[in-house]
Amino acid sequence: MPPTKKMNNIEFHKITKRFGKLRALDGVSLEVLPGETVLLAGPNGAGKSTLINILLGLYLPDGGEIRINGSRVPVDKALKSRMGYLPENVAFSENLSGWSMMAFFARARGVKKQRMREVFDRIGLSPHAKRSISGYSKGMRQRLALGISILHEPDILILDEPTSGLDQEGLGVLWAVMEEWKEKQRMILISSHDLGLLEKRVDKFCIIRSGHLIASDGPLALRDKAALPIKVYFSLNGEDADHQPLLDRLRERFSVHEHEDTSIQINVASDEIVTLMDTVFASDSPDRAAIHSLRVMEPELEHIYEHLLESS
Amino acid sequence: MKGRVALALVWHEFLERSRDRWILVLTMLFVLLSGGITMYGKAGGLTQGEVVGPSLVTLSSLLIPLVGLLLGFDAVVGERERRTLNLLLSMPMNRWEFILAKFIGRFIPLAMAILAGILTAVFLIEASFGAALIQLIIPSLLLGATFLAVGIMISSLVVRQATASSLLITVWFLLVFFYDLAVLGALVVTDGAMSNSLTTAIVVSNPVGLFRITMMQRFGGDNFLAGFGLESYIPGEGMSALIWLAWVLIPLTLSVLFLYLRRQRS
Numbered sequence: 189m190p191p192t193k194k195m196n197n198i199e200f201h202k203i204t205k206r207f208g209k210l211r212a213l214d215g216v217s218l219e220v221l222p223g224e225t226v227l228l229a230g231p232n233g234a235g236k237s238t239l240i241n242i243l244l245g246l247y248l249p250d251g252g253e254i255r256i257n258g259s260r261v262p263v264d265k266a267l268k269s270r271m272g273y274l275p276e277n278v279a280f281s282e283n284l285s286g287w288s289m290m291a292f293f294a295r296a297r298g299v300k301k302q303r304m305r306e307v308f309d310r311i312g313l314s315p316h317a318k319r320s321i322s323g324y325s326k327g328m329r330q331r332l333a334l335g336i337s338i339l340h341e342p343d344i345l346i347l348d349e350p351t352s353g354l355d356q357e358g359l360g361v362l363w364a365v366m367e368e369w370k371e372k373q374r375m376i377l378i379s380s381h382d383l384g385l386l387e388k389r390v391d392k393f394c395i396i397r398s399g400h401l402i403a404s405d406g407p408l409a410l411r412d413k414a415a416l417p418i419k420v421y422f423s424l425n426g427e428d429a430d431h432q433p434l435l436d437r438l439r440e441r442f443s444v445h446e447h448e449d450t451s452i453q454i455n456v457a458s459d460e461i462v463t464l465m466d467t468v469f470a471s472d473s474p475d476r477a478a479i480h481s482l483r484v485m486e487p488e489l490e491h492i493y494e495h496l497l498e499s500s
Numbered sequence: 501m502k503g504r505v506a507l508a509l510v511w512h513e514f515l516e517r518s519r520d521r522w523i524l525v526l527t528m529l530f531v532l533l534s535g536g537i538t539m540y541g542k543a544g545g546l547t548q549g550e551v552v553g554p555s556l557v558t559l560s561s562l563l564i565p566l567v568g569l570l571l572g573f574d575a576v577v578g579e580r581e582r583r584t585l586n587l588l589l590s591m592p593m594n595r596w597e598f599i600l601a602k603f604i605g606r607f608i609p610l611a612m613a614i615l616a617g618i619l620t621a622v623f624l625i626e627a628s629f630g631a632a633l634i635q636l637i638i639p640s641l642l643l644g645a646t647f648l649a650v651g652i653m654i655s656s657l658v659v660r661q662a663t664a665s666s667l668l669i670t671v672w673f674l675l676v677f678f679y680d681l682a683v684l685g686a687l688v689v690t691d692g693a694m695s696n697s698l699t700t701a702i703v704v705s706n707p708v709g710l711f712r713i714t715m716m717q718r719f720g721g722d723n724f725l726a727g728f729g730l731e732s733y734i735p736g737e738g739m740s741a742l743i744w745l746a747w748v749l750i751p752l753t754l755s756v757l758f759l760y761l762r763r764q765r766s
Contacts, residue, residue, distance in 0.1 A: 244590040246762075265592035273590045279582040283519045295508035296591055336587075 195270075195343050196257045197221050198243075198375060204251035205238050205399075212238045214399040215252065220344070220392075222373040225366060227386055229379075229493055230396035236379040239396070240346055243377070244273060269297075272342030276349040276379075278333045282322035286313055286332050289321060290339065297340040304339070311335040311361050326353035331361055338365055344375045351382045363389060387489040395496055402500040407489065414495045416487040417455035420464065423480045424450050434478045437467060505593040506601040513605025517571060523609055526567045530617035533559055538624040553632065553719030556621055560640050560715075561708050564614060565647040565676055571610050572651020573664045575602045576755070581661050595759040599752055602652060603645075610644045635718050639711050646707040646747040653751035656758040679706045704735055707747045714740060 198220050205213040213235045220226045228236040241247045243254060245263030253260040261267060280289050287308075294304050308314045311331040321329065330353045337345060350362055366389055369376050380386055383393075393410055395403040403410060424431050431452075438444055438454055442464065446453040456464055461484070469476060487495075517523055534556055541552040576599075579585035588598060618637055622630040654667045683702055687694055703709035713734060735743065 241586065244586065246586055246589055265594075268590060268592040271590065273587055275583045275587050277583055278587060280584065281516055281582070283516050288515065292508055292512040295511065296505040296593075298504055 193257075195222065195375070197255075198344060199255040199258075200239065200243070200252065201255050201260075202252035203239065203242060203249050203254075205235075205242065205247060205249050211399050213242075213249070216396065216399070216401045217252075218394050218401060218404055220375045220377055222375060223370050224391045225370060225376040225378065225389060226392045226394060227378045227380060227383070227390040228394050228396060229381070229383060231497070234396040235399045236396055237348070240348060240377070240379055243344075243346065244268070244271065269340070270343045272337040272340065272345045274333050274337040274345075274347045274350055277352060278329070280321050280329065280332065282320065285318050285320055286324065286328075287317040289332065290317075290336055293336045293339055299339050307335045307339055310338075310365070312357060327355050327358045330354055331358050334362060334365065342374070344377065345369055347376065347378045347380075349380050349382070350378060351380060351385050359385070383489045383493055393489070393493075395493060395500075397497055397500055400500075403496050410489075410492055410496075411458070411487065414487070414492040415457065416492060416495055418458055418461060418487070419445070419485040420454050420456060420461075421483045421485070422452040422454075422468075423482065424452065424478055425480045431478050434468075441467060503597065505591050506597040509588070509593070509598065509601035510605040510608075513575075513602060514608045517606050517609045520609075522570060523567065523613065526563065526570065527613035527616055530559075530563050530567070530613060531620045533563070534617040534621040535624055538621045542625065552621070552625060552629070553636075554716060556618070556633065556636060557712060557715040557719065560614075560617070560636065560643065561712050562676060563617075564640055564644045565708060566672055567613055568610060568644045568647025569651040569654075569668045569672055571606045572648045572653075573655050573668045574661055575606060575652045576655040576759070577658055577661050577664045578655070580659060589759075596756045599652065599656070599755045599759065603649060603752060606652075607645055607648055610648055611641055614640045614644055632719065636715060639714055642744045642748075643707055643711045646744065646751075649748045649751040649755075653755045653758075656755035675706055675708050680709065700734065704740075704743065707744070710735075710740060710743055 200216055200218050202215045202217050203213050204211070204215055216235065216239060218226070228239065230236050238247060242249050243263065245268060254263060255261065256267075287304075290304055290307070293299075294301070305314070308317050311334060313328060313331055313335070316324065316328065321332070324332065330350075334347075334350065337347070345365075351359065354362060366376060378386065378390070387407065390407070392404065392406055394401060403413060405413060422434075424434075431449075435444065435447060435452065438452065442454045442456055442460065444452060445455050454464075468479065537555045537559060538552055541555070576585065579588060589595065593601075615637065618633060618640060622633045625633060650671060651668065654664050654671065658664050658667065680703070683699065686702075687699065700713075704713060717734060
């Protein structure tokens with residue numbers, strides 16, 4: 189892989205890996221495109237880290253191959269020089285300052301000091317650069333590791349549990365880096381259990397279980413696939429008002445999940461939501477006056493993930 | 501640039517090890533003891549060739565293996581426990597470059613510690629005998645390199661630093677103390693039936709034994725070993741160099757092999 193050749197995609201093609209009798213990966217295929225952020229999700233031991241380690245050249249696959257622009261490529265020095273990696277819960281040597289630690293990676297990657305300063309600014313650690321790492325908080329260490337992973341502006345950024353230990357400021361740094369990589373049409377591969385935080389920042393979710401890829405889609409397609417009901421909460425006007433007609437009309441067509449004096453919760457499928465709105469808010473509907481407000485809650489990605497895992 | 505990652509790692513290892521308090525303490529201890537031995541020898545008016553040199557050999561054969569093992573034992577397993585091993589191996593660097601960089605980067609502070617100890621003795625002793633003491637330098641560096649390589653091998657083999665520490669102490673006791681005792685025991689048990697050539701071969705196949713015998717011969721002269729009937733079996737310089745080389749290269753090669761095997765298993 190020549191160091192300057194444009195990458196149009198990176199593809200895991202039917203990757204298989206065994207550890208003794210354990211089949212850690214069983215014919216997993218997935219693709220990352222430029223400007224795309226792909227999240228690997230799955231329970232512990234599902235095979236996410238094994239897949240990442242194969243891309244990093246740390247493990248050799250027993251079957252399948254890594255492809256770039258459709259051609260099989262070895263994970264050699266040329267490819268490694270185009271990848272940046274943030275390991276999970278990395279603990280750098282406490283004998284050194286943050287600056288010295290990053291300077292090692294800068295020397296190793298052939299990165300100039302100016303870029304180091306830029307990265308320190310970017311991760312918000314410039315005032316702490318010369319401090320010993322032993323004095324860094326967990327979030328600061330994670331930000332330092334993130335800085336090291338982007339130091340050489342890699343085409344492929346691999347982030348293993350990147351949200352771990354990050355506070356709001358740290359998360360802001362992470363989101364900004366992910367946004368920049370997206371804008372520059374670079375690729376991001378993330379392994380994380382923190383689906384809630386990453387939900388809105390990921391283009392494709394790949395769910396792995398026991399070495400098998402059970403879903404690989406964008407968030408919308410994944411919602412359709414899971415077909416989980418949408419929850420609609422009606423907050424009702426005054427306790428003395430008569431809500432029975434509204435309740436009856438809803439019961440005729442939908443499943444009323446919960447009913448109290450001042451609220452109703454119903455569950456509807458995504459294709460029933462228009463019918464619901466028509467039923468309740470039609471101009472001649474007598475129910476409109478009974479409703480104070482309503483909230484529509486789409487199923488959270490974590491629930492979709494759990495549902496897909498259970499049903500696989 | 502070719503080998504840039506490995507060169508950066510050499511410098512990084514040197515920086516980090518130079519700040520390791522244990523290494524600084526042991527270096528100071530080596531300097532103080534070698535200086536103390538020399539001053540004691542001078543004050544007592546003893547024949548320096550018979551006292552200072554052999555005492556320094558004994559001191560070096562105890563301390564240098566310990567410092568070498570201490571410098572090597574966390575080289576790989578330490579990175580593994582800190583989760584930086586995968587980060588380092590994911591960079592454009594071969595596994596043999598990684599092990600070699602670890603070895604060289606850690607050998608430099610070890611060599612500085614050894615030189616500090618021996619040169620302290622050289623400066624304190626009479627000029628006429630100082631030149632003889634300088635002969636200690638190369639064998640001491642080789643002894644240190646050997647145990648550093650063994651330390652790195654232990655570090656590549658295990659997955660926990662605590663296991664590496666236990667193995668470090670075991671190896672140190674085995675090679676520095678028990679090995680000679682075992683040879684002595686074998687001589688007693690066999691009632692002297694073991695030939696001198698076999699006894700010598702067993703002794704010099706241990707780097708500590710090779711170091712002791714080579715240096716005792718230099719300080720005590722040919723008569724020293726003749727007294728034990730061993731002089732004709734001591735390996736020449738070529739054979740000694742081969743033994744040293746094997747003790748450095750075999751552990752380092754095994755370290756690389758262990759890292760490659762890791763590519764195949766979890």
